[in-house]
Amino acid sequence: METRPFTNEARKIRSEGYSYKDMADGCRGARSTAWWHALINEKACQPPPPQAVPQIAALFGLPHEEVAAMIALEWYGVRPHSGHSTRADALAGLYDQMPAKAQEAVRLTVGALFGLAVQANEVAFMTDSTPDTPPGTSAHD
Numbered sequence: 110m111e112t113r114p115f116t117n118e119a120r121k122i123r124s125e126g127y128s129y130k131d132m133a134d135g136c137r138g139a140r141s142t143a144w145w146h147a148l149i150n151e152k153a154c155q156p157p158p159p160q161a162v163p164q165i166a167a168l169f170g171l172p173h174e175e176v177a178a179m180i181a182l183e184w185y186g187v188r189p190h191s192g193h194s195t196r197a198d199a200l201a202g203l204y205d206q207m208p209a210k211a212q213e214a215v216r217l218t219v220g221a222l223f224g225l226a227v228q229a230n231e232v233a234f235m236t237d238s239t240p241d242t243p244p245g246t247s248a249h250d
Contacts, residue, residue, distance in 0.1 A: 112186075115179040118169050119148055132168060139164035156184035 122132065129142040129149075139161035147154040157165055157180060166176040181187040188198070204212060 113183055115176070115183045116148055116151075118171070118179065119145065122169065123149055135168035136161065136164040137167075156180050 119132070122135075123129075127135065129145045132145040133140060133142045140157060144154055146152075159177075162173050162177050162180070166173045169176060178189045181189070204215060207215070
């Protein structure tokens with residue numbers, strides 16, 4: 110997965126003919142020509158502050174939220190919440206590299222395992238036992 114999305118977006122507009130001055134002007138001075146030069150040339154530079162995001166978003170032609178997410182990933186290693194656990198997100202890259210038939214096998218396997226887990230929970234619920242209940246008794250004794 111891409112870890113320098115902000116820099117890559119800046120490189121993209123630079124390759125379209127923008128000078129460092131154009132970039133500074135395009136974000137209404139939120140970042141200087143020297144900052145853009147350092148970023149593109151992989152020199153250490155501070156992340157843009159939150160108040161600069163709208164101006165940079167205008168320069169990039171992207172929504173504010175997307176630019177903020179790029180900054181969070183590139184400088185802080187933080188991804189927006191995907192709705193999945195970090196364990197699932199870690200597997201996503203591997204899954205995406207699999208051939209379609211292998212992906213289908215994974216979907217079927219996970220579906221079957223999930224079905225077994227649901228059945229096991231239903232059985233445990235129907236027996237009305239809890240881990241704190243001694244064997245041979247019920248929670249209502």
